[in-house]
Amino acid sequence: MTDNADDFGRNMVANLYRHRGTTVESASARDAYHTLAVTIRDRLIERYARTAAAHYAANPRFVYYLSAEYLLGRQFEQNLLYTDTREQARVAASALGYPLDDLAALDAEPGLGNGGLGRLAACLLDSLATADIPAVGYGIRYDFGIFTQSFRDGAQRELPDDWSHYGTPWEFAAPDDRLEVGFYGHTEAYNGSGPRRRWVPGETVLGEPSHMLVPGWGTETVNIIRLWRAVASSDSFDLGHFSAGRYGDAVENVTHVENITRVLYPDDSTELGRELRLKQQYFLVACTLRDIVRRFRLRNEDFDHFADKVVIQLNDTHPVMAIAELMRLLVDEYALDWDRAWGITRRVFAYTCHTLLPEALETWPVSLVERLLPRHMEIVYLINHHFLADVERHFPGDHDRKRRMSLIQEEPERRVRMAHLAVVGSSAVNGVAELHSDLLSAETLRDFAQLWPERFHNVTNGVSSRRFLRIANPRLSGLLTERLGGEEWLRDLDLLADLESHADDRALQERWRDIKRRNREDLALHVKDATGVVIDPDAMCDVMIKRFHEYKRQLLKVLHIVTLYHRLRDDPAADVVPRTFVFGGKAAPGYHAAKRIIALVNGVGAAVNADPVASRRLRVAFVPNYNVTRAELIIPAADLSEQISMAGKEASGTGNMKLALNGAVTVGTLDGANIEIRDRVGDENFFLFGQDAAEAARTRRGYYDPRSFYERDPELRAAVDAIASGAFSGGDRGAFSSVVDSILYHDEYLVMADYRSYVDTQDAVDGAWRDADRWTRMSIMNTARCGFFSADRTIRDYRERVWHVDPVRVGPHH
Ligand SMILES: CCc1ccc([C@H](C)CC(=O)N[C@@H]2O[C@H](CO)[C@@H](O)[C@H](O)[C@H]2O)cc1
Numbered sequence: 001m002t003d004n005a006d007d008f009g010r011n012m013v014a015n016l017y018r019h020r021g022t023t024v025e026s027a028s029a030r031d032a033y034h035t036l037a038v039t040i041r042d043r044l045i046e047r048y049a050r051t052a053a054a055h056y057a058a059n060p061r062f063v064y065y066l067s068a069e070y071l072l073g074r075q076f077e078q079n080l081l082y083t084d085t086r087e088q089a090r091v092a093a094s095a096l097g098y099p100l101d102d103l104a105a106l107d108a109e110p111g112l113g114n115g116g117l118g119r120l121a122a123c124l125l126d127s128l129a130t131a132d133i134p135a136v137g138y139g140i141r142y143d144f145g146i147f148t149q150s151f152r153d154g155a156q157r158e159l160p161d162d163w164s165h166y167g168t169p170w171e172f173a174a175p176d177d178r179l180e181v182g183f184y185g186h187t188e189a190y191n192g193s194g195p196r197r198r199w200v201p202g203e204t205v206l207g208e209p210s211h212m213l214v215p216g217w218g219t220e221t222v223n224i225i226r227l228w229r230a231v232a233s234s235d236s237f238d239l240g241h242f243s244a245g246r247y248g249d250a251v252e253n254v255t256h257v258e259n260i261t262r263v264l265y266p267d268d269s270t271e272l273g274r275e276l277r278l279k280q281q282y283f284l285v286a287c288t289l290r291d292i293v294r295r296f297r298l299r300n301e302d303f304d305h306f307a308d309k310v311v312i313q314l315n316d317t318h319p320v321m322a323i324a325e326l327m328r329l330l331v332d333e334y335a336l337d338w339d340r341a342w343g344i345t346r347r348v349f350a351y352t353c354h355t356l357l358p359e360a361l362e363t364w365p366v367s368l369v370e371r372l373l374p375r376h377m378e379i380v381y382l383i384n385h386h387f388l389a390d391v392e393r394h395f396p397g398d399h400d401r402k403r404r405m406s407l408i409q410e411e412p413e414r415r416v417r418m419a420h421l422a423v424v425g426s427s428a429v430n431g432v433a434e435l436h437s438d439l440l441s442a443e444t445l446r447d448f449a450q451l452w453p454e455r456f457h458n459v460t461n462g463v464s465s466r467r468f469l470r471i472a473n474p475r476l477s478g479l480l481t482e483r484l485g486g487e488e489w490l491r492d493l494d495l496l497a498d499l500e501s502h503a504d505d506r507a508l509q510e511r512w513r514d515i516k517r518r519n520r521e522d523l524a525l526h527v528k529d530a531t532g533v534v535i536d537p538d539a540m541c542d543v544m545i546k547r548f549h550e551y552k553r554q555l556l557k558v559l560h561i562v563t564l565y566h567r568l569r570d571d572p573a574a575d576v577v578p579r580t581f582v583f584g585g586k587a588a589p590g591y592h593a594a595k596r597i598i599a600l601v602n603g604v605g606a607a608v609n610a611d612p613v614a615s616r617r618l619r620v621a622f623v624p625n626y627n628v629t630r631a632e633l634i635i636p637a638a639d640l641s642e643q644i645s646m647a648g649k650e651a652s653g654t655g656n657m658k659l660a661l662n663g664a665v666t667v668g669t670l671d672g673a674n675i676e677i678r679d680r681v682g683d684e685n686f687f688l689f690g691q692d693a694a695e696a697a698r699t700r701r702g703y704y705d706p707r708s709f710y711e712r713d714p715e716l717r718a719a720v721d722a723i724a725s726g727a728f729s730g731g732d733r734g735a736f737s738s739v740v741d742s743i744l745y746h747d748e749y750l751v752m753a754d755y756r757s758y759v760d761t762q763d764a765v766d767g768a769w770r771d772a773d774r775w776t777r778m779s780i781m782n783t784a785r786c787g788f789f790s791a792d793r794t795i796r797d798y799r800e801r802v803w804h805v806d807p808v809r810v811g812p813h814h
Contacts (some may be wrong), residue, residue: 010090035469037169067315069118073628076107129216132807141227154602307347323425399418531651584626603728643668648693706747
């Protein structure tokens with residue numbers, strides 16, 4: 001497909017007729033957007049066809065990435081870039097009378113994820129395709145993604161996210177590939193070839209896939225992501241009820257079925273144990289494994305080759321029932337004997353853990369699993385039986401160890417430990433940053449690391465340079481391409497290191513500062529539009545963008561802002577550096593403590609922004625509805641990156657990497673990937689504070705009296721008292737009493753203990769900012785030294801340590 005403007009324009013008009021059934025004269029903006037998207041998509045689908053042909057011919061080993069969440073972000077800009085058709089698109093759009101940017105603005109973001117885990121999945125798929133690795137991402141096509149956040153009187157409001165209300169041009173539904181998924185029912189023995197067991201589901205639903213294209217950067221490969229949605233069989237609609245006027249009853253079965261993939265669960269750290277959530281997880285697993293087995297049998301006979309051709313990466317515990325499901329398929333449906341099936345299963349799966357929070361490690365009541373998935377519960381028991389026998393062989397008579405390691409938690413209620421099933425059923429287990437992986441082996445999964453040390457790895461997270469530099473920050477990308485002599489850095493981010501030798505170059509520094517300022521100006525326009533707050537593009541842009549959670553300590557940031565506010569109120573001439581505090585992030589709807597902190601941020605922001613003295617130096621902007629698209633706007637404008645979680649709690653973080661790559665300097669604790677960022681950028685280019693993981697754990701284990709810090713630190717005391725006084729809640733002293741009580745009397749995440757170190761470090765940040773050349777040098781060094789945090793490197797590590805898969809080159813004429 002040639003891509004000169006005329007051809008592109010002709011394709012566009014033809015697609016307008018074919019896909020929208022309308023004419024150039026009467027085409028709406030949405031017609032133009034959809035048609036342009038389809039015309040771009042045509043170029044990708046052509047590459048996908050060649051990729052599929054190459055993969056079919058090569059019959060290669062495939063990586064299947066199983067994730068309940070994908071935060072893909074908008075596809076329009078990405079696909080324009082990956083097909084290099086921006087200019088043709090601009091011409092074609094204006095021929096229909098629409099500026100390209102207006103059409104791009106109609107591109108909906110598929111918010112099919114909560115936060116870090118979902119976005120990482122999207123970055124990794126981008127890098128898998130860029131590395132020409134045969135791969136498919138499997139997930140759930142939720143009708144409603146992560147809720148749309150708005151604020152009323154400073155409090156979070158959740159609205160349903162009907163992301164595909166107008167349909168989306170980027171997906172291909174495949175109703176022909178529908179397949180059946182069972183739930184409930186019972187199991188029974190029967191005599192096939194010897195005594196066998198089988199499942200007789202009580203209800204079945206249909207799973208329908210739709211796929212989206214995942215193009216690689218600078219290569220022909222186009223992989224796919226396949227998302228499943230539940231559809232009711234046509235006989236689910238009850239005509240009898242309908243003709244009797246009982247319309248609700250008539251569609252009850254239909255609704256019951258479609259509810260399985262209706263909405264994403266908006267929790268990102270606390271398992272709720274809802275039956276529908278387990279149904280969602282099994283639905284994903286059942287559809288996916290059937291599809292993977294179907295693909296395998298297209299080119300292969302013998303299941304003994306299955307583990308050579310298939311590696312399945314489990315993105316946290318959410319899809320872990322896949323282990324029991326593969327055993328069910330191999331033993332019950334393909335009649336393999338247990339040991340042969342188990343040998344295959346264990347070689348196929350690999351598990352990535354993304355958390356350290358005990359409350360985020362999923363366990364399901366045995367009673368629920370027995371009812372919803374009776375055959376799987378039997379299989380889990382059998383897996384546990386063989387596993388505990390193995391533990392007994394290694395640690396004879398160590399009953400306590402067996403009780404700790406069992407797949408079944410016995411007290412207070414019998415529950416299936418999904419993380420244990422994941423480890424027992426996988427050949428590789430990894431954490432997502434060095435500290436995280438060390439803590440997994442030393443604490444959370446210690447018994448398993450002792451039994452199978454060879455299975456435990458670390459693979460530090462990474463981010464897509466294409467999305468979070470090239471697309472998000474075109475100004476800086478232009479400078480990098482100019483200074484590094486071409487765009488090769490987009491395929492090899494380590495090339496950024498060549499910038500280092502220019503870090504003191506005056507001309508580069510001037511350009512660097514100018515780019516940051518222009519990016520801050522763009523952000524200021526959005527902030528004004530979205531919040532009404534006017535921010536100063538010359539002020540330091542101090543950014544905290546991430547889900548709201550107490551361990552991430554947005555509260556510590558609030559205490560710092562209140563402290564500066566008090567300093568200016570006490571002395572308007574105080575030498576406080578002008579700062580814009582930019583917040584972004586959602587709280588799980590049921591997480592009340594986090595929602596109180598959101599209200600507090602807005603309360604403090606309103607007071608500071610309205611204060612005649614403080615507002616001359618300080619502004620607070622809480623950007624509503626933080627998502628991938630808003631991250632792409634905020635990150636390029638950031639000067640200071642807030643990574644202030646309690647050490648030992650943030651598994652990795654990925655926002656920290658995106659911000660550092662865009663020249664933001666980090667103020668942070670020795671937590672997650674902050675440690676590796678600091679190791680690479682140098683401690684002179686990083687503002688470190690607070691207790692490290694060992695100290696924090698000791699403090700937590702020991703006698704910790706948060707109130708004592710309040711007693712002896714006047715600035716801390718004044719800040720806490722101000723919050724308690726109602727100063728940020730219209731005089732309502734009760735508004736934040738729960739927040740104040742939580743840090744004064746329990747303070748699980750050591751906000752009080754780290755306050756002084758944090759505020760003093762922030763004063764050092766002020767000092768550095770006053771020396772523009774020093775700050776710019778620090779900023780350049782962060783970009784130059786963070787090439788390691790490319791998702792391309794992460795994929796290389798997974799290939800070497802976990803997947804052992806080879807690329808398949810896709811030629812231009814396959
Ligand atoms: C059961 C509810 C639930 C849902 C999602 C999760 C995710 C694992 C939470 C998550 O997104 N974790 C984040 O994963 C990122 C990618 O590895 C890390 O960078 C973050 O540190 C981690 O918090 C836990 C529990």
